[in-house]
Amino acid sequence: MTATPAVEAYLVLPTPAAYGEAIDRLRAASRAYYAGENSPLDDASYDALRLAVLAWEAAHPGGAPESPTGLVADGAAPEGDVAHTTRLLSLDNVFGPEQLIAWDASLARRLGRPVEGGFTVEPKLDGAAVAARYRDGRLAQVVTRGDGTHGEDVSHVVGSVVGLPELLAEPLTFEVRGEVLFTHEQFETAQEVRAAHGGTPFANPRNAVAGTLRAKDRPYRLEMTFWAYGAVELDGGSFPPSGGTHAEVLAAVARAGVRTTADTPAGLHVVSTVAEAQERVDAIAALRAGLPFGIDGVVVKANSAAEQAAAGLGSRFPYWAIAYKLSAVERQTVLREVVWEVGRTGVLAPTALLDPVEIDGSTVSRATLHNPADIARRGLHLGDTVTVYKAGDIIPRVQAPVPELRPADAVPVPLPAACPNCAGEIDKSQERWRCAKGAGCALAPLVEYAAGRDVLDIDGLGRTYVRALIDAGLVTDVADLFTLTEEQLALAAGSARRGAKLAEQFALARTRPLSRVFCALGIRGTGRRMSRRLAEHFGTMEAIRAATAEDLLAVEGIGPEKAPVVVAELAALAPVVDKLVAAGVNMTEPERPAPSGAPAEDGAAPEGGPLAGATVVVTGRMTGRLDGFGRSAMNELIERAGGRAGSGVNAKTTYLVAAPSAGGKPSSKAVAAEKLGVRVLTPEAFAELLAGLLD
Numbered sequence: 001m002t003a004t005p006a007v008e009a010y011l012v013l014p015t016p017a018a019y020g021e022a023i024d025r026l027r028a029a030s031r032a033y034y035a036g037e038n039s040p041l042d043d044a045s046y047d048a049l050r051l052a053v054l055a056w057e058a059a060h061p062g063g064a065p066e067s068p069t070g071l072v073a074d075g076a077a078p079e080g081d082v083a084h085t086t087r088l089l090s091l092d093n094v095f096g097p098e099q100l101i102a103w104d105a106s107l108a109r110r111l112g113r114p115v116e117g118g119f120t121v122e123p124k125l126d127g128a129a130v131a132a133r134y135r136d137g138r139l140a141q142v143v144t145r146g147d148g149t150h151g152e153d154v155s156h157v158v159g160s161v162v163g164l165p166e167l168l169a170e171p172l173t174f175e176v177r178g179e180v181l182f183t184h185e186q187f188e189t190a191q192e193v194r195a196a197h198g199g200t201p202f203a204n205p206r207n208a209v210a211g212t213l214r215a216k217d218r219p220y221r222l223e224m225t226f227w228a229y230g231a232v233e234l235d236g237g238s239f240p241p242s243g244g245t246h247a248e249v250l251a252a253v254a255r256a257g258v259r260t261t262a263d264t265p266a267g268l269h270v271v272s273t274v275a276e277a278q279e280r281v282d283a284i285a286a287l288r289a290g291l292p293f294g295i296d297g298v299v300v301k302a303n304s305a306a307e308q309a310a311a312g313l314g315s316r317f318p319y320w321a322i323a324y325k326l327s328a329v330e331r332q333t334v335l336r337e338v339v340w341e342v343g344r345t346g347v348l349a350p351t352a353l354l355d356p357v358e359i360d361g362s363t364v365s366r367a368t369l370h371n372p373a374d375i376a377r378r379g380l381h382l383g384d385t386v387t388v389y390k391a392g393d394i395i396p397r398v399q400a401p402v403p404e405l406r407p408a409d410a411v412p413v414p415l416p417a418a419c420p421n422c423a424g425e426i427d428k429s430q431e432r433w434r435c436a437k438g439a440g441c442a443l444a445p446l447v448e449y450a451a452g453r454d455v456l457d458i459d460g461l462g463r464t465y466v467r468a469l470i471d472a473g474l475v476t477d478v479a480d481l482f483t484l485t486e487e488q489l490a491l492a493a494g495s496a497r498r499g500a501k502l503a504e505q506f507a508l509a510r511t512r513p514l515s516r517v518f519c520a521l522g523i524r525g526t527g528r529r530m531s532r533r534l535a536e537h538f539g540t541m542e543a544i545r546a547a548t549a550e551d552l553l554a555v556e557g558i559g560p561e562k563a564p565v566v567v568a569e570l571a572a573l574a575p576v577v578d579k580l581v582a583a584g585v586n587m588t589e590p591e592r593p594a595p596s597g598a599p600a601e602d603g604a605a606p607e608g609g610p611l612a613g614a615t616v617v618v619t620g621r622m623t624g625r626l627d628g629f630g631r632s633a634m635n636e637l638i639e640r641a642g643g644r645a646g647s648g649v650n651a652k653t654t655y656l657v658a659a660p661s662a663g664g665k666p667s668s669k670a671v672a673a674e675k676l677g678v679r680v681l682t683p684e685a686f687a688e689l690l691a692g693l694l695d
């Protein structure tokens with residue numbers, strides 16, 4: 001897989017007037033962007049416009065002395081008064097493999113020979129550049145990039161940036177340069193803290209960094225993270241040692257106690273040729289969706305300090321480094337409508353309908369929203385231009401509105417007054433609203449889910465039969481499934497033969513473990529994993545029913561908010577559970593044989609187990625003994641073996657379980673695993689490892 005170019009379609013500016021207008025738009029966008037305000041353009045649109053301006057300038061040399069394209073931050077960064085030790089520059093971009101090769105060739109022309117010292121490849125962290133000055137081991141000052149020669153003093157952030165310690169173990173004096181950003185987790189927290197203080201939500205993590213660096217008198221502090229990608233001498237000090245390579249400088253910085261790009265899950269890689277660099281770029285691109293922070297590209301640098309010095313600096317960027325841009329994962333589009341659907345547990349799920357927009361290789365026209373409180377916190381209006389985020393195979397989500405672009409007739413997103421499914425009352429006691437009928441409201445999705453392979457596994461009971469049974473009034477809750485006669489089934493299934501087959505399946509379904517039966521009930525917050533934990537902890541349905549909210553707190557993942565909800569909903573479902581018991585459905589969880597050594601106490605994840613301490617990522621269809629194991633069955637298996645199931649391959653992954661793909665082309669996860677030296681196991685080999693658990 002090759003990382004796809006971010007911008008494929010180039011705009012063409014037809015007239016000098018269009019060119020002038022484009023420059024004005026760029027400048028206005030940059031001013032907002034670098035000040036941490038909402039830009040009227042998303043990055044992809046900004047980049048496309050900038051490329052058009054560059055193309056016009058190339059065709060009309062000397063035409064525009066006032067153009068921002070040659071300046072750091074388009075000359076639009078807020079003015080600062082702290083002089084940089086040496087200029088702190090931006091990076092030039094490439095958008096594809098050919099351009100990377102061309103960059104290598106241009107570097108060779110500057111050096112008068114091909115690059116000999118090799119290259120480094122590291123993530124392009126999507127935050128804001130800062131220079132942090134350590135004097136005698138103490139963090140003395142933090143300065144923004146500004147216009148590249150002068151930046152703003154933002155030392156007020158000292159103490160709230162992970163990776164940038166206030167005190168080093170040794171009394172070193174030097175300046176470290178790197179990126180400050182909000183990890184996804186820190187960003188979520190930041191949004192909550194900000195909302196709690198009545199602030200408007202940040203449009204995205206990058207924008208939040210720019211704003212947070214500049215905000216000196218906020219009543220709250222937001223934690224951010226720093227990773228260094230360079231260091232220079234300060235006050236004539238002798239650190240970092242000169243003459244080394246880029247990788248050596250970062251290693252020295254790391255030893256001093258400051259985090260570097262090498263410490264990120266994407267890592268810092270040293271390679272000899274630009275072809276190898278391209279492979280690393282692709283590998284990091286494949287990791288992107290699973291990274292705990294945003295990246296907008298991959299940076300390739302000449303590793304040798306001598307070659308860096310020989311290549312030199314331009315006005316806007318160094319010639320010895322290049323940013324390989326990845327496609328934007330965030331775009332702006334218009335929020336047209338919000339639809340509400342009732343899920344299997346009766347929860348009302350809002351979905352945003354958007355003007356279609358291309359993000360990360362697919363067209364997005366729907367995105368998830370969380371709940372009414374969250375919609376209100378974000379201040380979303382119908383008609384708003386909103387930022388939408390999507391990476392890899394995650395479900396697109398609406399991040400925030402751009403209030404500056406709100407049309408006059410925009411209205412706050414209307415919230416439903418009645419259940420959109422049954423028109424009944426809504427229970428608003430929790431942040432996630434729910435039909436007062438609970439799982440009883442949306443019977444079809446509940447029964448379809450219950451019949452699914454990962455739950456009661458009633459083969460042959462698909463959507464159509466479920467609807468037919470409900471329409472005929474034969475099924476009014478999940479328990480009714482088990483009292484259906486063969487004749488009734490035959491009627492719904494359309495033939496006696498199929499009816500008999502279904503009856504056989506129902507007989508099997510009666511024997512499923514408690515965890516699956518419990519999951520079929522549709523209690524809020526009890527998906528497959530939570531149902532399994534509950535069943536393993538209590539052992540029998542009777543014990544779960546007898547449990548108080550306090551008893552439930554002993555189960556991992558159940559907190560004081562969820563516990564009473566589970567107790568109340570289970571109590572409300574008493575008639576259904578009684579009917580299930582009467583129909584002879586199994587109500588116990590089989591004892592798990594403790595895999596090895598330590599017996600599993602209270603059904604908690606075993607301490608030992610063949611996968612103890614391991615993180616396992618699974619991709620593709622399983623084969624051999626694991627044939628038919630879906631994602632949740634695999635996760636269950638991994639957890640039972642004492643391991644942790646991961647979703648994306650990164651440096652912490654122990655194994656990737658992947659069937660060799662039919663076309664012979666490895667999946668992006670397999671490519672990433674190979675680059676990171678993660679062991680790849682076939683489903684057969686993995687089954688072998690867990691043989692004791694599969695019998």
Ligand SMILES: NC(=O)c1ccc[n+]([C@@H]2O[C@H](COP(=O)([O-])OP(=O)(O)OC[C@H]3O[C@@H](n4cnc5c(N)ncnc54)[C@H](O)[C@@H]3O)[C@@H](O)[C@H]2O)c1
Nearest residue numbers: 029030033039041042043046090091123124125129229299
């Ligand atoms: N939406 C808008 O209105 C708007 C306006 C201006 C700029 N932008 C976006 O910003 C980009 C240009 O901004 P820029 O000039 O700040 O450059 P940039 O952000 O594209 O690249 C340079 C920066 O990358 C950062 N960086 C991250 N990881 C790095 C690493 N490992 N090594 C070295 N540097 C690393 C540094 O902060 C450096 O200053 C545009 O391509 C555009 O996408 C958007």
Ligand SMILES: [Zn+2]
Nearest residue numbers: 419422435441
């Ligand atoms: Zn309802």
